[in-house]
Amino acid sequence: MIMYGAEVSYFSGKLRAYLDWKGLEYKEIQASRDIYIHKILPNIGWLVIPVIERENGTYMQDTTEIIRSLEAEYPEPPVLPAGPVQAIASMILELYGDEWLVLPAMHYRWNHNREFAIAEFGALSAPGLDADAQRAVGERIAKPFAGALPALGVSNGTTEAIEESYMALLRELERHFSVHHYVLGRAPSLGDFGLFGPLYAHLYRDPASGALMREKAPAVAGWVERMRGATHRGQSMSGADAVPTTLLPVLRRAMDEHLPVLLDTVRQVAQFAKTTADRELPRAIGFHQFRLGEATGQRAVFPYAQWMLQHVVDKIQSVAADERSSVMKFLDEIGATELAKLRFTTRVRRKDFQLILDN
Ligand SMILES: N[C@@H](CCC(=O)N[C@@H](CS)C(=O)NCC(=O)O)C(=O)O
Structure with a gap:
């Protein structure tokens, strides 16, 4: 392929x-x-x-x-662990990596690594041009990406909180990766791939961000380097269906920061569905408030995040009866018990590479 x-x-x-x-x-x-x-x-x-x-x-x-x-x-080796606690942890980290770490990733790229990013965009789009011409191309095509910052919630009022949150995340991940090779132990799982998007392409590879990561969190930089090109050679995730204790602060942070936004997204999607006869969904449906540390900000409501959340909630709610109590205990530990009772009055799904209302 x-x-x-x-x-x-x-x-x-x-x-x-x-x-x-x-x-x-x-x-x-x-x-x-x-x-x-x-x-x-x-x-x-x-x-x-x-x-x-x-x-x-x-x-x-x-x-x-x-x-x-x-x-x-290609089921082997599976990247979603068989145990429900590990699988749910992995899926939550995929959702957090994909849809929430976009805040630090975009903030650091466009507010601390802009020149590098522009040159990279130009070289990618027009490999045949010289550096000056590539920079001009890069400036043009970077506009919608850099221009997306306010919609994501990256603004003057939130950047300090975004940096504080990212520094705290690096400290938590540093403790984890000082003792574990990957998110769940000896082999990568979906959660590693989800975290790797922002933590490699933006927060390791962009030069100012990479220097910061290597200085503040060398074991996280080590994990990024291990993940690059890691190939399965028989390693497997740990057998027990448990999450390393060093991962719990990361999951708690993910839920503390992201869950209120996700739950409000579900409410807004249900509201939006009542106002339209179309099934197509725009990428964003209005704005909502969010809190990060001491800061509050505004960001666009992205129905796509509900689609990701549906996977997590469906997984939680389909756990076999004899495994339910360990899953509930885990959700309680990370501040996510609401996910066990969440009902979607309006579901979304993907069709022809677009998100649509599933009703
Ligand atoms: N949820 C999508 C996100 C893909 C995505 O946002 N890709 C970025 C580049 S890393 C992009 O092309 N963005 C253009 C846009 O969103 O309009 C996925 O998992 O593939």
């Missing part, structure tokens, strides 16, 4: 690490302007990476969907 992606891209990092770990054969092709115009736009319908093109000519988009579908095709 072919992966159209880029070294500079968050979600390409996530997918590449997954494909490498599974030992799946693929070729990565840089998503230049030509690739966007001739491959991505006609087959996906919008401009996004990473994208997979299969040998039979079919296309796949969205790392969560791609990983789920490749797991069904």
Whole structure:
């Protein structure tokens, strides 16, 4: 298969690490302007990476969907642990890595590594041009990415809290990766791939961020380096269905920061569904408030986050009766018991690379 992606891209990092770990054969092709115009736009319908093109000519988009579908095709070695506590922990970290760590990732890239990012964007889009011309191209195509900061909740009022939260996360991860190779022990799982997107492509690879990570959290930088190109050679996750105690603070932080936003997203999607006869969902439906440390900010409501949350909640609510008490104990430990009783009055699903209301 072919992966159209880029070294500079968050979600390409996530997918590449997954494909490498599974030992799946693929070729990565840089998503230049030509690739966007001739491959991505006609087959996906919008401009996004990473994208997979299969040998039979079919296309796949969205790392969560791609990983789920490749797991069904190539189940060994599984990246979702068999034990429900570990599986749920892994899925929560995928959701947090994909949808929440975008705040520090985008803040640090565009407020501390802007020149580097512009040059990278230009070199990716127009590999044949000289550096000055690439910079001009980079400036132009970076606009929608850098311009997305306010919608994500990155603003003057929140950047200090974003940095404090990220520093605290690095301290927590540092303790974990000082004793464990991966999120759940000896082998990567979905949670590693989810965290790797932001922590590699933006927060390790962008130079100012990389220097910060190496200085403040060398064991986290070590994990990033271990994850790069890690290939399965028989290692397996720990057998017991338990989460390392050093991972609990990270999961608590994920829930403390992200869960209120997720729950409000579910309410807003249900509200929105009442106001429309269409099934298509815009990428964002209005704004809501969020809290991070001492700060409050505004950000757009992204129905996509509900789609990710549905996977987590469906998993929690389908746990077998004899495993329910250990799952409830775990959810209690990380401040997530609400997920066990959450009901979606309106569900969302993906169709033809778009999110739609499922009613
Ligand atoms: N949920 C998607 C997110 C993909 C994504 O946001 N990719 C970024 C690059 S890392 C992009 O192309 N963004 C363009 C856009 O969102 O309009 C996935 O998992 O693949």
